[in-house]
Amino acid sequence: MEQGLTQAVAAPRLSAAARRRQLREKAVAGFITLMAFTGIAALILIIVFVAKEALALFTDAEARHEASLSKMFLAQEGRYPFRWQPVSGTPKVSMIPLFVGTLKITVVSMLVAVPLGVFGALFVAEFAPRRLRELLKPVIELLAGIPSVVLGFFALMVLSPVVKNLFHLDRPLNGTLAGLALALAIVPVIFTVSEDALTAVPRSYREASLALGATLWETAWKVVLPAAAPGILAACVLGFGRAIGETMIVLMASGNADIVSWSLGDSARSLSATIAAEMGEVVVGSPHYALLFFIGVELFIFTFVLNMIASTWTKKVLQRLTGSAS
Amino acid sequence: MKYTTRRAIGLGLTGLTAFAAFFIVGMLALILWDVARHGARHISWAFLTEAPSDGMMGGGIFPAIFGTAALTLLMTLAVMPVGVLTAVYLHEYAPPESRFARWVRVAVVNLAGVPSIVFGLFGLGFFILFVGGNLDRLLGYQEMHWAQPGILWASLTLAVLTLPVVIVSTEEALRAVPLDQRTASLALGATQSQTLARVVLPGALPGILTGAVLAISRGAGEVAPILFTGAAYFLPDLPTSLDSQFMHLGYHTYVMATQSPNVTEASGPLYATVLVLLALTFALNLVAVIIRTRTRRKAASAH
Numbered sequence: 001m002e003q004g005l006t007q008a009v010a011a012p013r014l015s016a017a018a019r020r021r022q023l024r025e026k027a028v029a030g031f032i033t034l035m036a037f038t039g040i041a042a043l044i045l046i047i048v049f050v051a052k053e054a055l056a057l058f059t060d061a062e063a064r065h066e067a068s069l070s071k072m073f074l075a076q077e078g079r080y081p082f083r084w085q086p087v088s089g090t091p092k093v094s095m096i097p098l099f100v101g102t103l104k105i106t107v108v109s110m111l112v113a114v115p116l117g118v119f120g121a122l123f124v125a126e127f128a129p130r131r132l133r134e135l136l137k138p139v140i141e142l143l144a145g146i147p148s149v150v151l152g153f154f155a156l157m158v159l160s161p162v163v164k165n166l167f168h169l170d171r172p173l174n175g176t177l178a179g180l181a182l183a184l185a186i187v188p189v190i191f192t193v194s195e196d197a198l199t200a201v202p203r204s205y206r207e208a209s210l211a212l213g214a215t216l217w218e219t220a221w222k223v224v225l226p227a228a229a230p231g232i233l234a235a236c237v238l239g240f241g242r243a244i245g246e247t248m249i250v251l252m253a254s255g256n257a258d259i260v261s262w263s264l265g266d267s268a269r270s271l272s273a274t275i276a277a278e279m280g281e282v283v284v285g286s287p288h289y290a291l292l293f294f295i296g297v298e299l300f301i302f303t304f305v306l307n308m309i310a311s312t313w314t315k316k317v318l319q320r321l322t323g324s325a326s
Numbered sequence: 327m328k329y330t331t332r333r334a335i336g337l338g339l340t341g342l343t344a345f346a347a348f349f350i351v352g353m354l355a356l357i358l359w360d361v362a363r364h365g366a367r368h369i370s371w372a373f374l375t376e377a378p379s380d381g382m383m384g385g386g387i388f389p390a391i392f393g394t395a396a397l398t399l400l401m402t403l404a405v406m407p408v409g410v411l412t413a414v415y416l417h418e419y420a421p422p423e424s425r426f427a428r429w430v431r432v433a434v435v436n437l438a439g440v441p442s443i444v445f446g447l448f449g450l451g452f453f454i455l456f457v458g459g460n461l462d463r464l465l466g467y468q469e470m471h472w473a474q475p476g477i478l479w480a481s482l483t484l485a486v487l488t489l490p491v492v493i494v495s496t497e498e499a500l501r502a503v504p505l506d507q508r509t510a511s512l513a514l515g516a517t518q519s520q521t522l523a524r525v526v527l528p529g530a531l532p533g534i535l536t537g538a539v540l541a542i543s544r545g546a547g548e549v550a551p552i553l554f555t556g557a558a559y560f561l562p563d564l565p566t567s568l569d570s571q572f573m574h575l576g577y578h579t580y581v582m583a584t585q586s587p588n589v590t591e592a593s594g595p596l597y598a599t600v601l602v603l604l605a606l607t608f609a610l611n612l613v614a615v616i617i618r619t620r621t622r623r624k625a626a627s628a629h
Contacts, residue, residue: 024517028522035412039412039430039490040430046440046445050444052451115346117350119343120349122343123346126343138615140347142611145610146547147547147604149580149603150547152580154357154361157360157589157596215332216336217336220339247550248549251580252584276443276553284455296444296447299443304440310439
């Protein structure tokens with residue numbers, strides 16, 4: 001709207017001062033546009049410079065021998081077909097245990113966080129009295145302000161013995177513990193985005209439903225929730241992306257064992273935690289180093305795709321509810 | 327369905343959703359209570375002002391507090407101008423249907439979702455190896471000087487990480503400045519940049535501050551991106567220049583919680599460190615919430 005304001009001015013004959021002023025305006029606008037370019041530049045630089053360090057896996061003879069794609073993704077001979085031991089005498093670089101570990105922990109956290117976040121949002125948006133809503137919303141959003149290292153610490157010190165005894169597990173650090181702690185980190189994401197989607201549903205929908213004799217819960221469940229469905233799905237996808245990329249919690253609570261096991265009581269190793277744990281001691285330029293950057297590329301691509309899906313669905317809600325995209 | 331059944335289902339659903347909401351709040355309360363209860367006992371003036379000793383079991387955490395503060399200060403200096411001006415472009419300068427603006431928005435949305443550990447890899451690959459390496463070559467250093475982890479590179483990495491936070495909250499602040507004020511300024515003959523500098527930005531200042539505070543609190547707590555871009559395991563000396571390594575509250579927490587030979591003995595200083603970190607980030611979040619509600623109320627009463 002505002003943009004049109006300065007453009008309609010006709011300028012017949014300009015004095016020197018006016019021309020200088022016009023030049024200055026152009027310079028300011030140019031500078032600001034240049035700054036806006038940094039977002040795009042940063043995103044491109046991230047993928048370029050992370051991929052660049054991973055490139056050795058495909059160009060360097062030593063790296064290609066030690067960490068070929070088949071060694072990363074296919075079963076190897078021997079008693080243990082899938083192992084991640086990149087620093088042993090004969091490096092084993094299977095990414096399968098990392099995928100299994102990441103997925104296992106992420107699924108646990110989603111199973112806990114999705115119902116909590118969506119139902120919590122439904123309560124705050126539809127059922128809570130106004131006073132309570134104004135209190136609950138910022139308080140739940142405060143949870144997002146807790147650094148993940150603190151959640152990892154909390155899992156380690158407080159949740160670990162509770163989870164171990166409750167589920168009768170052998171190990172203090174395991175997939176369940178990491179998943180539960182991770183759920184705490186993604187609940188605020190799912191809650192906030194779902195709540196936004198629910199609040200975006202126009203009042204007229206609710207009034208129409210109530211006027212037809214539906215109760216408050218029927219309106220919430222059968223009118224508001226379906227109307228906001230794409231946005232809520234987007235919230236879940238966004239939460240999933242956060243869960244896959246979250247590092248410190250998983251690093252501290254999962255036990256970091258490179259085993260292929262879907263048992264929730266076993267320790268697990270995730271993609272992100274592997275980077276965090278091993279990058280500190282790796283030799284720059286070695287095959288192992290390139291491997292860790294390759295994991296970074298994978299994480300970047302996973303989360304990029306999930307983000308694009310989520311933002312498309314968020315837009316869909318607005319489109320559906322207002323008839324226009326914005 | 328009979329009315330009573332409908333009512334029962336309604337009560338059940340309301341109860342279920344209320345349980346979910348209060349469960350989240352309960353977990354938050356549990357974390358805060360646990361950390362405050364164990365941590366407060368160990369907090370003392372000496373703990374806050376001394377360097378760690380006895381394999382980090384004794385002494386205090388002053389270098390970590392100082393390192394965190396210096397890191398986030400540098401990060402804020404780097405991210406604010408870029409973030410604010412990007413938001414200004416998106417809201418004040420970009421033509422409504424601009425393809426470039428749409429790409430900027432897509433980039434910002436995706437930047438917000440990139441895992442923090444990937445930012446760490448980026449910081450290592452871009453700032454340290456590429457920029458630092460070339461800087462060393464340019465300045466003629468024989469051994470590595472800029473091409474190694476340091477507080478400058480760590481804070482620039484965090485600046486990229488917090489960029490979306492600043493852009494989104496600044497844009498919200500710009501939206502809150504009434505259109506009439508811009509029109510009035512332009513009608514009086516002010517140029518667009520004069521309007522921006524003297525009317526729009528001052529009007530949006532509270533919101534811009536909110537963005538800064540949110541970015542600081544987010545940046546202060548992030549550990550993954552600084553793991554290999556500058557944080558040091560144990561460093562009793564304070565960082566003296568931009569290429570120094572530094573101690574950090576979050577990294578210190580991670581190190582003490584996972585690598586300490588005796589966690590029960592370390593739990594006192596550990597809890598106290600977490601309490602300081604949590605108090606810092608929460609205080610900042612609270613400030614952001616307060617500024618935001620105040621400006622919203624003011625905006626609401628102005629209409």
